[in-house]
Amino acid sequence: MQKITYAKGDGIGPEIMDATLAVLKAAGARIDFEEIQVGEKVYLAGNSSGIGEEAWESIRRNKVFLKAPITTPQGGGYKSLNVTMRKSLGLFGNVRPCQSFHPFVSTKHPEMDVVIIRENEEDLYAGIEHQQTDEVVQCLKLITRPGSEKIIRYAFEYARLYGRKKVACFTKDNIMKHTDGLFHKVFKEIAAEYPEIESDNWIVDIGAARIADTPEIFDVVVMPNLYGDIISDITAQISGSVGLVGTSNIGQTCSMFEAIHGSAPDIAGKNIANPSGLLRASVLMLNQIGQQDIAEKIENAWLKTLEDGVHTVDIYKDGVSSSKVGTKEFGEAVIERLGSIPKMFKPAKYDSTVSIKIPEYKRPAPQNKELKGVDLFVDWKGSNPDQLAAKLQKLNDETTLTMITNRGVKVWPNGFEETFCTDHWRCRFEVKNGGKFSKLFITSLLNHAIVADIDVIKTENLYDFNGNRGYSLGQGQ
Numbered sequence: 001m002q003k004i005t006y007a008k009g010d011g012i013g014p015e016i017m018d019a020t021l022a023v024l025k026a027a028g029a030r031i032d033f034e035e036i037q038v039g040e041k042v043y044l045a046g047n048s049s050g051i052g053e054e055a056w057e058s059i060r061r062n063k064v065f066l067k068a069p070i071t072t073p074q075g076g077g078y079k080s081l082n083v084t085m086r087k088s089l090g091l092f093g094n095v096r097p098c099q100s101f102h103p104f105v106s107t108k109h110p111e112m113d114v115v116i117i118r119e120n121e122e123d124l125y126a127g128i129e130h131q132q133t134d135e136v137v138q139c140l141k142l143i144t145r146p147g148s149e150k151i152i153r154y155a156f157e158y159a160r161l162y163g164r165k166k167v168a169c170f171t172k173d174n175i176m177k178h179t180d181g182l183f184h185k186v187f188k189e190i191a192a193e194y195p196e197i198e199s200d201n202w203i204v205d206i207g208a209a210r211i212a213d214t215p216e217i218f219d220v221v222v223m224p225n226l227y228g229d230i231i232s233d234i235t236a237q238i239s240g241s242v243g244l245v246g247t248s249n250i251g252q253t254c255s256m257f258e259a260i261h262g263s264a265p266d267i268a269g270k271n272i273a274n275p276s277g278l279l280r281a282s283v284l285m286l287n288q289i290g291q292q293d294i295a296e297k298i299e300n301a302w303l304k305t306l307e308d309g310v311h312t313v314d315i316y317k318d319g320v321s322s323s324k325v326g327t328k329e330f331g332e333a334v335i336e337r338l339g340s341i342p343k344m345f346k347p348a349k350y351d352s353t354v355s356i357k358i359p360e361y362k363r364p365a366p367q368n369k370e371l372k373g374v375d376l377f378v379d380w381k382g383s384n385p386d387q388l389a390a391k392l393q394k395l396n397d398e399t400t401l402t403m404i405t406n407r408g409v410k411v412w413p414n415g416f417e418e419t420f421c422t423d424h425w426r427c428r429f430e431v432k433n434g435g436k437f438s439k440l441f442i443t444s445l446l447n448h449a450i451v452a453d454i455d456v457i458k459t460e461n462l463y464d465f466n467g468n469r470g471y472s473l474g475q476g477q
């Protein structure tokens with residue numbers, strides 16, 4: 001028996017959770033259920049993250065959490081429960097299978113069957129933001145080797161477990177050569193360990209366009225957080241079945257499973273919500289906890305229900321559906337079909353001999369890190385970079401000002417008058433003739449900048465790693 005934690009959530013949450021639990025129990029899931037409260041009531045009782053101490057303890061003890069959607073109250077100070085869960089529990093991956101259920105659910109893409117695997121903790125979502133000048137605000141994009149290794153390995157393991165043939169990676173490393181470049185590099189390294197699975201990399205813009213246009217050419221797709229956030233919604237939407245999609249948030253020790261839709265307050269309490277998203281999230285959960293036999297039984301009964309035309313109102317269509325049922329009755333229809341195999345849809349078949357295990361990250365030997373220079377970021381309200389350069393060139397004798405950029409574009413030396421400049425200047429100092437750059441040069445530069453009334457708002461050290469440049473150059477020209 002596996003103990004799991006579950007929460008009925010808000011809005012339609014209790015109705016769809018009751019239907020889901022009824023199916024799980026009838027299918028013989030070897031599960032003990034422990035209920036917790038999260039969501040609106042907890043927020044309104046004064047807990048700004050929507051989850052209390054006891055609930056945390058239950059999730060951390062049981063390590064598996066089946067969650068119905070919740071309502072985040074409008075207004076100040078309430079933190080997103082999902083973001084809190086992901087970060088606190090280290091839920092590094094979000095898995096969203098999006099397939100077509102044509103002809104029962106309308107879609108322009110009857111052949112699509114794509115799984116989006118999204119990195120969940122890093123990228124711009126680290127939430128490290130600073131206003132640096134009147135005109136410029138910055139958000140740090142963090143891509144890490146351990147984070148990339150974990151999610152990419154998970155994608156290949158997932159493909160292996162579910163008998164999928166291809167894993168694609170979406171990045172924008174033609175522009176972000178270091179951050180997205182690392183994600184792509186790790187993808188190539190890990191792909192080489194899975195020669196039986198095809199792999200390819202797409203620039204995210206054309207990749208996204210092809211997903212929207214011809215999703216059937218994709219199988220498993222892995223990507224960093226922001227792209228994954230946007231593209232997983234597009235993919236679910238074009239499959240025509242947002243209400244039928246379940247998702248898992250996977251961590252090294254804990255995982256959370258839920259429907260992708262919200263708490264739908266407009267239809268709450270009416271017994272008309274479709275419980276399929278949460279039910280299919282529970283199928284992902286059963287696979288994760290090693291109960292593939294039950295997962296298969298439920299998914300096949302659900303597919304059979306769908307193809308028998310037993311539909312909730314959101315997908316009901318005259319001429320296609322045979323009966324319009326409520327939330328509870330839909331669950332009962334699935335229960336009646338436990339043990340049946342679908343005839344039109346491909347029956348689910350899950351392999352119980354393999355399971356997804358991501359090895360602990362092993363930090364490689366430290367690289368040879370050599371300081372090559374420093375970028376001083378300066379708040380300056382002037383407009384002619386030659387004037388700023390003249391001030392900066394007087395700062396010290398050990399270093400040389402080699403470049404000034406504005407929003408990444410080189411504006412000194414030899415900038416163009418046409419380049420629009422803000423009040424945020426990146427000023428690069430290096431040493432001439434390949435001499436050694438000392439950290440003391442940085443403090444000297446900063447001291448002299450203070451005396452000269454130059455407003456340095458941050459510095460960024462420039463390093464080579466094993467002889468490879470670890471920083472970007474100025475764009476343009």
Ligand code: NAD
Pocket residue numbers: 012068069070071072073082243258259260261262263264265266267272273274275276277314
């Ligand atoms: P929503 O997904 O709740 O509803 C959008 C539309 O889809 C509504 O018309 C709704 O009736 C319909 N719908 C959603 N699920 C359905 C189902 N299972 N069966 C039939 N119809 C369904 O999105 P929203 O209205 O933007 O958000 C409502 C609340 O849900 C908000 O408080 C939001 O913060 C919350 N929310 C929670 C989660 C979560 O807990 N994971 C996710 C998204 C939104």
